[in-house]
Amino acid sequence: MNYEILLPNSSFKECADYIKKNFKEIYYVPAGYKMFESYLVGIPPIPIAIENDDIIMPYVKPCHGCFVLRIPGKEEVGGLRKGKSNIFI
Amino acid sequence: MKALLMMGCPELPVQTAAALYIANKLNREGFVVTSAGNKAAISLLLNSDPEKHYIKKVMDLDRCIGALAEKKIDFDLCFVFIHSDSGITYLATVKSISKAKTVAVIFGKEIEPLIEASTGSVIIAAKSVHNPTPLRAQIDGVKSWAALTR
Secondary structure (H helix, E strand, O other): OOOEEEEEEEOHHHHHHHHHHHOOEEEEEOOOOEEOOEEOOOOOOEEEEEEOOEEEEEEEEOOOEEEEEEEEOHHHHHHHHHOOOOOEO | OEEEEEOOOOOOOHHHHHHHHHHHHHHHOOOEEEEEEOHHHHHHHHHHOOOOOOOOEEEEHHHHHHHHHOOOOOOOEEEEEEOOHHHHHHHHHHHHHOOOEEEEEEOEOOOHHHHHOOOOOEEEEOOEOOOOHHHHHHHHOOOOOHHHHO
């Protein structure tokens, strides 16, 4: 998977704040929300931003903390914008 | 009754010892215990218990989160091992996607902020990195884990 790390090795709160501060189009999803064939770990509601055709999301690794990733994702962008049933904004 | 041990990064030695100790207690109370973790955490458990006296079932951490989120599995009791912010996010995730009563097993050098962030869960906490004895004393303070599920 192509991705760019926008914020490395941070706390979940720092990553969530980074997304909320730096992007305009933001959706909030519950923990366990499926994105790119994995299930999001985090303190809900989890902010996910869209910029152009990219998803900007927090990603938690047990040994390395939380990262903010930018991932190209046309299908996921469409799903978020259409509003899946378990999304709350 | 079903219990889950959700382990984080095994960089602190007490995690494996505490997981084995809790698994033994739960087994003796009749729980079916599943241990979830990344490859390293699971490998440490299995290598410490080669004849599976304590560790009966293991599961990859990501697959466990997925199965909980999809409601394919659930537990009565979930122990989340926490020594960093990542552990807190896993605890919040489990609380959100599972009906299990959660137990935050907190260890490491700086446990106070982790304790504060674990409100709403039963807390087992000790300043402990290499020596599991302080954590074991806290675990022994709970006389019945089954009682927590009632």
